[in-house]
Amino acid sequence: MQEKTINEYILSVSDIVVKYKRPLKAFVRSFGCQLNFSDGEKIKGMLIKMGYTMAEDEQSADVVIFNTCAVRENAEDRVFGNLGFLKHYKEENPNMIIGLCGCMAALEHVTDKLKKSYKFVDIVFSPSAIDKLPKLLYEKLSGSKYAFDTNEYNLSAEGLYQERDSSFKASVPIMFGCNNFCTYCIVPYVRGRERSRKPENIIQEVEKLVADGYKEIMLLGQNVNSYGKDLEEKTDFPDLLRKINAVEGDFVIRFMSSHPKDAGRKLIDTIIECEKVGKHLHLPVQSGSDEILEKMNRRYTVEKYMETIDYARSFIPDFSFTTDIIVGFPNESAEDFEKTLELIKRVKYDNIYSFIYSKRSGTKAAEIDDKISDEEKGERMTKLLAVQREISTESYRRFIGRTMRVLVDGKSKKNGLLNGKSDEFVIVEFEGDESLIGSFVNVKITEAKNWAVTGVIE
Ligand code: 5AD
Ligand code: SF4
Helix, strand or coil: CCCCCCCHHHHHHHHHHHHCCCCCCCEECCCCCCHHHHHHHHHHHHHHHHEEEEHHHHCCCCCCEEECCCCCCCHHHHHHHHHHHHHHHHHCCCEEEEEEEHHHCCHHHHHHHHHHHHHHHCECHHHHHHHHHHHHHHHHHCCCCCCCCCCCCCCCCCCCCCCCCCCEEEEEECEECCCCCCCCCCCCHCCCEEECCCCCHHHHHHHHHHHHCCHHHHHHHHCCCCCCCCCCCCCCCCHHHHHCCCCEEEEEEECCCHHHHCCCCHHHHHHHCCCCCCCCCCCCCCCCCHHHHHHCCCCCCHHHHHHHHHHHHHCCCCCCCEEEECCCCCCCCHHHHHHHHHHHHHCCCEEEEEEEECCCCCCCCCHCCCCCHHHHHHHHHHHHHHHHHHHHHHHHHCCCEEEEEEEEEEHHHHHHHCEEEEEECEEEEEECCCCCCCCCCEEEEECCCCCCCCEEEE
C-alpha cells in the first residue's frame, strides 16, 4: 500500500479533530537557536492546518510539543525538568498528547530515557522529520501507544505553512545541517549533513514576506557560508545575498551563522555593496588560542580570523562584529584563556555570546580527559564577561552623535522606553509611541551603555 502524503495525513487528523464537541488546542514550546524556533513555527503551522487552535500555555492544551535543543547539557536538563510538569497536567487531563522533537529527539540516550522513564511522552520525531508530525499524530489519535520517528531523512522540507511569531521579523532557513564536525559540537550528529534550499525557493519566500510587510529577513543556517556547495547549480552565499538584496522593498537583511574558515573577502565585499544587508557580522571565533582552535577542529588561526575583521574595517572602520566564545574547552590553559581575552580586546566586539564548555557524549572532545575544574571555568567566565562589558560600553560610544536606522521591536515594561535593533544589530532604546513597533525610525544616539545605546527619534 502506498504511504499517505503529508496533506492526506493533515486531512485525516482534521477529520478526527472536528468530531470533538469543543475546539482542540495545541501548544508548542521551542528551545535553543533561531533555526529551532523556525521549525517551531512550521510545527504550529501544521497543527493549525490540522484544526487545532493555539493555546496560551501547556496546561490548557490538548497537544503539547516540546521542540528541544541539545547543544549544551543544561538545555537538556531544562527540557526534562519541564517534562516533569507536563506529567502533572496529564494526570489532570489524561487525553493530553505530549510530543518531543528538535535536536534532543535525535539522541539515542534521550529516546531510551523517554521510553524507560517518561512513558507519558507519546510522540517523538527528529529535526529532519518535522513533516512527519501529521502522520504520528494520526497514529496516536488512532490508538497507537507510541508514535516515534527518529530517522534522519536529509530533507529540506519545502512548502510547509509557517505560523510566524512576528508580523515584521521573519526568519528564512537557507540550509539545514552541518558538515564541519567541530569537536565539541553535537549539531552534525543530530541535524545531519548540509542540505541547501534552492535559490528560487528562497527568493520566492522572501518576495512574499516583503509583500506581506516584513521588515527584517533573517537568513539562517548552521554555517551559511557553505550555502550552495551541495546544489547542482553553481552558486554560493554571496550570490544569494545579492539576489535577495535585489528584491524590491524596504527591509533589512541579516544572517546567522558564519564560519570564519569560509567567511572571506567575497562575503565582506557583498555585505558592503548590498545596501539592504546590515553592516554587521556574527563571526563565532570560539577561542583566541590557535592550539585550542586546532583541538576544536575549527580550521583557522587567530591571524586568519583577524584578516577578515581587518579587511572589513579597511572599508568601514566601525564595522560591527559579534561572536560566540566557549570558555573551558577541555584542558584550556590559563594562557589559552588569556589569549581569548586579548582577542576580544583586539577585535572590540559589540557583543559576545559566551558559553561554558558542555560535554556532549558522542563528540570527539568528550573523549578528552579534562583536568580543569568547574570552579576555574566559572571564574574565567566571570572575568570574560567583565572584560566584555567594558569593551561594549567603549565600543558603543562610537555611535554617540550619529543617527541610526532602527527597526522598532517592542516596549520595555521596566522603563517604558521603546527598543529595537539598528542595522548594525545594536540594541537601541528611545522614547516613542507604541504604534511605531514594526516600523523603521531614525534615532540620534546620545548615550552608550554596556548592552545598548539610547537616543531620541529624529
Ligand atoms: N559547549 C558549549 N558551547 C557550545 N556551543 C556549541 N557546542 C557547545 C558545547 N558543547 C556553542 C558554540 C556555538 C554556539 C551556537 O553554541 O559557541 O557557536
Ligand atoms: Fe557545530 Fe561547528 Fe557545525 Fe557550528 S559549524 S554547528 S559549531 S559543528
